[in-house]
Amino acid sequence: xxxxxxxxxxxxEYDKVDANNLQHVKKLVSWLENQKIxxxxxxxxxxxxxxxxxxxxxxxxxxxxxxxxxxxETPLDKVEWLVGLAIRxxxxxxxxxxxxxxxxxxxxxxxxxxxxxxxxxxxxxxxDFKKGVSELAKLLNIPQHPNHLITLEACSKFICxxxxxxxxxxxxxxxxxxxxxxxxxxxAGFKIKDPFLNKAVTILSLLYIQDLRDLQTKINxxxxxxxSITADxxxxxxxxxxxx
Amino acid sequence: xxxxxxxxxMGYLEKTSEYSWRxxxxxxxxxKVEGVFYVNKNLxxxxxxxxxxxxxxxxxxxxxxxxxxxxxxxxxxxIVGKSVGLPDIHSGYGFAIGNMAAFDVSDPKAVVSPxxxxxxxxxxxxxxxxxxxxxxxxxxxxxxxMFDHIPVGVGSKGIIxxxxxxxxxxxxxxxxxxxxxxxxWAEDKEHCEEYGRMLDADPSKVSMRAKKRGLPQLxxxxxxxxxxxxxxxxxxxxxxxxxxxxxxxKGQVCIMIHSGSRGFGHQVATDALLAMEKAMKxxxxxxxxxxxxxxxINQSEGQDYLKSMAAxxxxxxxxxSSMTFLTRQAFAKQFNMxxxxxxxxxxxxxxxxxxxxxxHMVDGRPKTLLVHRKGSTRAFPPHHPSxxxxxxxxxxxxxxxxxxxxxxxxxxxxxxxxxxxxGSTCHGAGRSLSRAKSRRNLDxxxxxxxxxxxxxxxxxxxxxxxxxxxxxxxxxxxxxVNTCDAVGISKKCIKLRPIAVIKG
Numbered sequence: 001x002x003x004x005x006x007x008x009x010x011x012x013e014y015d016k017v018d019a020n021n022l023q024h025v026k027k028l029v030s031w032l033e034n035q036k037i038x039x040x041x042x043x044x045x046x047x048x049x050x051x052x053x054x055x056x057x058x059x060x061x062x063x064x065x066x067x068x069x070x071x072x073e074t075p076l077d078k079v080e081w082l083v084g085l086a087i088r089x090x091x092x093x094x095x096x097x098x099x100x101x102x103x104x105x106x107x108x109x110x111x112x113x114x115x116x117x118x119x120x121x122x123x124x125x126x127x128d129f130k131k132g133v134s135e136l137a138k139l140l141n142i143p144q145h146p147n148h149l150i151t152l153e154a155c156s157k158f159i160c161x162x163x164x165x166x167x168x169x170x171x172x173x174x175x176x177x178x179x180x181x182x183x184x185x186x187x188a189g190f191k192i193k194d195p196f197l198n199k200a201v202t203i204l205s206l207l208y209i210q211d212l213r214d215l216q217t218k219i220n221x222x223x224x225x226x227x228s229i230t231a232d233x234x235x236x237x238x239x240x241x242x243x244x
Numbered sequence: 245x246x247x248x249x250x251x252x253x254m255g256y257l258e259k260t261s262e263y264s265w266r267x268x269x270x271x272x273x274x275x276k277v278e279g280v281f282y283v284n285k286n287l288x289x290x291x292x293x294x295x296x297x298x299x300x301x302x303x304x305x306x307x308x309x310x311x312x313x314x315x316x317x318x319x320x321x322x323i324v325g326k327s328v329g330l331p332d333i334h335s336g337y338g339f340a341i342g343n344m345a346a347f348d349v350s351d352p353k354a355v356v357s358p359x360x361x362x363x364x365x366x367x368x369x370x371x372x373x374x375x376x377x378x379x380x381x382x383x384x385x386x387x388x389x390m391f392d393h394i395p396v397g398v399g400s401k402g403i404i405x406x407x408x409x410x411x412x413x414x415x416x417x418x419x420x421x422x423x424x425x426x427x428x429w430a431e432d433k434e435h436c437e438e439y440g441r442m443l444d445a446d447p448s449k450v451s452m453r454a455k456k457r458g459l460p461q462l463x464x465x466x467x468x469x470x471x472x473x474x475x476x477x478x479x480x481x482x483x484x485x486x487x488x489x490x491x492x493x494k495g496q497v498c499i500m501i502h503s504g505s506r507g508f509g510h511q512v513a514t515d516a517l518l519a520m521e522k523a524m525k526x527x528x529x530x531x532x533x534x535x536x537x538x539x540x541i542n543q544s545e546g547q548d549y550l551k552s553m554a555a556x557x558x559x560x561x562x563x564x565s566s567m568t569f570l571t572r573q574a575f576a577k578q579f580n581m582x583x584x585x586x587x588x589x590x591x592x593x594x595x596x597x598x599x600x601x602x603x604h605m606v607d608g609r610p611k612t613l614l615v616h617r618k619g620s621t622r623a624f625p626p627h628h629p630s631x632x633x634x635x636x637x638x639x640x641x642x643x644x645x646x647x648x649x650x651x652x653x654x655x656x657x658x659x660x661x662x663x664x665x666x667g668s669t670c671h672g673a674g675r676s677l678s679r680a681k682s683r684r685n686l687d688x689x690x691x692x693x694x695x696x697x698x699x700x701x702x703x704x705x706x707x708x709x710x711x712x713x714x715x716x717x718x719x720x721x722x723x724x725v726n727t728c729d730a731v732g733i734s735k736k737c738i739k740l741r742p743i744a745v746i747k748g
Binding site: 186187189205209212213216219220221223224226227230231232233234235236237239240241242243 | 397399402404423633634706
């Protein structure tokens with residue numbers, strides 16, 4: 001997971017670190033503190049560098065607390081965070097050097113985010129992946145677009161809207177029970193001679209109206225949330241007077 | 245002025261189709277554009293009769309006939325398109341009530357006229373729906389409950405506590421003030437013309453006198469032709485549009501509130517007329533009728549009026565919103581259910597006395613116009629960006645209040661209206677008898693008995709004035725609406741029948 005970052009830090013055994021192996025962790029952490037993080041003064045580093053000691057795990061926990069590591073469950077997360085810290089410190093030490101580096105290709109302008117999400121490391125263009133998307137779409141009864149990524153987007157929308165926890169529990173809440181409406185008979189606002197184009201324009205105008213509706217609903221929600229702070233309607237019948 | 249015989253006058257009028265008449269230039273002096281009015285046979289008779297009476301020797305006093313007023317408006321500087329008379333037209337101060345006139349904002353001579361807006365600025369109609377049906381309600385009880393909640397009548401005072409500072413804020417913020425204070429729902433704003441707030445309102449342009457008159461009157465219905473009615477759906481003409489408005493079947497109960505800016509708007513208009521008379525001398529503007537006092541849109545007098553008018557419009561929206569709040573309370577108490585559970589949503593809220601800056605096509609080019617609608621309702625077609633998203637496919641709902649005891653309508657805006665009348669249609673029945681004439685000819689007890697016979701519960705603050713508002717004093721709203729529908733400037737969607745009325 002952090003192979004490349006360790007490589008960047010010039011850690012010798014960058015490709016062999018296993019965060020679940022205590023020996024590996026000991027070695028890496030002591031190296032990081034000594035070379036990169038340097039949180040303790042040199043004289044105080046004895047305990048964390050003494051990787052043979054029985055007390056090391058406790059020292060490690062104390063160390064994590066001292067450098068401000070949040071509470072993580074797994075040893076992997078802890079190491080991951082320490083490596084991140086080291087990278088940051090390394091960057092700050094040499095900020096000027098790094099700043100002058102400009103990408104040679106346009107693509108590398110964008111920082112390469114090394115994600116821990118395994119999905120991000122998939123090859124989205126592989127045949128295997130395409131086949132998977134196609135099967136998913138068939139399963140969900142969604143028409144397929146020539147670009148499988150768009151098909152995937154449609155699947156994702158469908159799943160988020162119709163198959164989320166709430167919706168599965170209470171399907172009535174999301175299934176629209178409106179009256180059938182002859183959408184093709186609606187007037188798109190302008191007429192085009194070509195019947196196919198006209199159909200497309202009608203659909204687009206309906207989709208546009210739906211977008212507007214979503215926007216208006218959000219506006220209403222914003223108003224309502226402000227009202228929860230400002231609203232205080234009062235009446236005073238003593239003020240009232242019926243005329244003649 | 246030349247005196248012409250009736251026959252000579254009629255030479256300037258030309259019937260161009262079953263429902264429309266053209267008023268040629270020359271009918272009144274200096275006409276910049278032609279006039280047009282839309283009438284069916286019955287309404288035509290009334291208008292022509294009015295013109296005939298005015299040509300009789302010795303007839304003096306009162307307003308000019310409606311058709312003459314349309315032509316005088318056509319003579320105002322900067323008018324574009326046509327001076328349009330809607331089917332419910334009847335004479336008013338300067339402009340006839342039921343007259344739409346648009347002025348080109350980019351023309352330095354173009355004017356704004358308070359007479360083209362009316363004294364009751366942003367008088368309008370709001371329609372609430374419920375999920376109740378006729379069989380669920382007791383009209384007598386409901387009428388009493390509404391009467392207990394909403395102060396009505398001349399000199400009535402509201403029950404929502406307001407300080408002078410609250411008023412300033414309300415004038416600036418319109419319905420946003422009601423929202424902030426929690427009197428209305430977020431969805432109410434969505435379903436309101438201009439979203440319930442005219443952004444160029446400037447309370448500092450409003451006189452102290454107007455504010456003093458307005459402060460205690462917020463949240464009151466007022467008198468005259470204003471009312472709150474419990475209505476039931478009598479007929480649905482366009483099922484899918486009605487369903488978009490939450491109206492599903494005959495018998496469904498709705499509440500219509502017809503009110504305006506009370507004394508506040510009246511004072512703003514009065515103040516403005518004085519300022520305009522001075523402005524006319526200063527800018528050398530000549531008009532055919534003193535009542536058409538006006539000022540150039542882009543001069544300080546015109547701008548000041550528009551800013552104070554916008555404040556009065558905001559006042560009217562806060563006023564209708566406050567009454568919406570009181571109505572919801574009345575229903576909640578009566579049915580022991582929350583207004584939410586009663587589905588008491590605002591279907592729409594229209595203004596029929598207002599001037600607004602809008603974009604329209606003139607001779608195939610987009611232009612920015614100041615559209616005066618006096619006794620005329622905006623009726624924008626489907627897909628217009630200024631109408632709520634829910635009505636993008638149906639067209640803007642247009643609320644047409646009938647008179648006491650007669651039906652009301654919901655229409656929808658059309659493309660034809662956009663092209664012919666700058667998106668304007670009728671506003672109601674329109675008077676046929678003057679107030680004084682109604683008082684002389686009708687007996688108030690008779691009017692009340694008639695209501696009773698029709699099964700309409702009525703609560704009224706001043707019964708002795710009820711004959712002014714009797715159906716006999718008005719044109720037939722069915723004639724008016726059917727004419728608009730036939731011309732195509734708006735289409736019928738829902739017909740509503742009253743079961744209970746409260747009035748000033």
